[in-house]
Amino acid sequence: MATSRSRGSVNAIEQATLWDRMWQPFWVLPVAMTLGALAMALVLPELDKELRGWMFWVFPGGADAARGALTTIASATISTVGVVFSITMVVLQLASSSFTPRILGSFLESRVVQATFGMFIATFVFSLIALRAILNETDDSSGFVPRVSVTFAFLMAIGCVGLFLAFVRHITESIQVSKVISRIGDRTLRLIERVLPGQDENGGAGPTWSPTAGTPSTRIQVGERHGHLDEIDLPELVRLAGELEGVIVLERSLGAFVTHGQPLATFWGEGWDEDAQSRLASAMRLATERTTRQDVSFGFRQLVDIGDRALSPGTNDPTTANQVINELHRLLRVIVQRVVPSPYIADDDGVVRVVAQGSDVETLLTLSVQELAHFARDIPPVLRRLQLMLDDLDSCALPRYQGSIDALRETVASYAD
Incomplete structure (x- = not known):
């Protein structure tokens, strides 16, 4: 370990x-x-x-x-x-x-x-x-x-x-669309402050974990439930894995949809039983609707959906789309200057007990830009606003995100040509 x-x-x-x-x-x-x-x-x-x-x-x-x-x-x-x-x-x-x-x-x-x-x-x-x-x-x-x-x-x-x-x-x-967009942004920003609290370039570094040869594993399925993975009680998972002296590797991230029979996690170690299965099920809450209690990407999803609808031919509202991009810019400028915490979560003794992938900055960048650029391919003001946002993000982002930003800039430029 x-x-x-x-x-x-x-x-x-x-x-x-x-x-x-x-x-x-x-x-x-x-x-x-x-x-x-x-x-x-x-x-x-x-x-x-x-x-x-x-x-x-x-x-x-x-x-x-x-x-x-x-x-x-x-x-x-x-x-x-x-x-x-x-x-x-x-x-x-x-x-x-x-x-x-x-x-x-x-x-x-x-x-x-x-x-x-x-x-x-x-x-x-x-x-x-x-x-x-x-x-x-x-x-x-x-x-x-x-x-x-x-x-x-x-x-x-x-x-x-x-x-x-x-x-x-x-x-x-x-x-009022401006109030709706601002409210979603405020709620998402508060969650970002909890999920990505630091700006240290080395904040996400740390030892990794991998199963050793011969370690038994148990594939944990969702059972008869289905829905979006809305909440994960990480402290409870750490306690559970510590009591069993093993490691729980989560197979699904927050916001992902899972249905009966799909794997939720893999337990590496011995002693997995029905009681452990019940505790893990209660620690990973499924819901029919996603929320922003823990899922940062859902806030971005809501904003992008508003922008997509504003750019639809039946609506044709580039001003609202630009308001969405302004709010996305506000959020992205914060996260591109921060490092995602290590997915390897340890107990009080410093032993890795849970492996859980957190919010991925590159995925959030792609979600915020790619769809809007596609629907705005015939709307120059929106494409120009996306280009300005990416230029600003490129000037302040950590080096690890420069490649993703450059790729998105090329994508937007291809739609503008």
């Missing part, structure tokens, strides 16, 4: 915890807010009874007034939910057709959208439950009035108005 200097790369990528995954689905925050409103609707009327003697000033109306207020709030909020839902569907359709379907996940992950849905539904549920606390007495003066509950419903209604304004502002920004 060889030692590696890339131990720090184990924790360079954010590992999603169970808590993180629990809050990822769109419906979780609205459900949590609704359950909280339900609990408040059950507790506040009891508090009203205890404080009835001095809480008269909170809501001065009688039972009929309280009943009317809660009914109005409930009907108004549930009606507005339909409007919010309709607006959301229209924006999703516009974003999918105008930009790329691969940005829909980021829109639904927005806490503004989730909180708006949650607040309106929670207010509706709270108002309905609070209505039960109003006694149906003939004499309103003897009827119980949940003053604190009605006041709290008023506050929730005001909160709904505030979130609706924030939702409308968020919607208007979400359909």
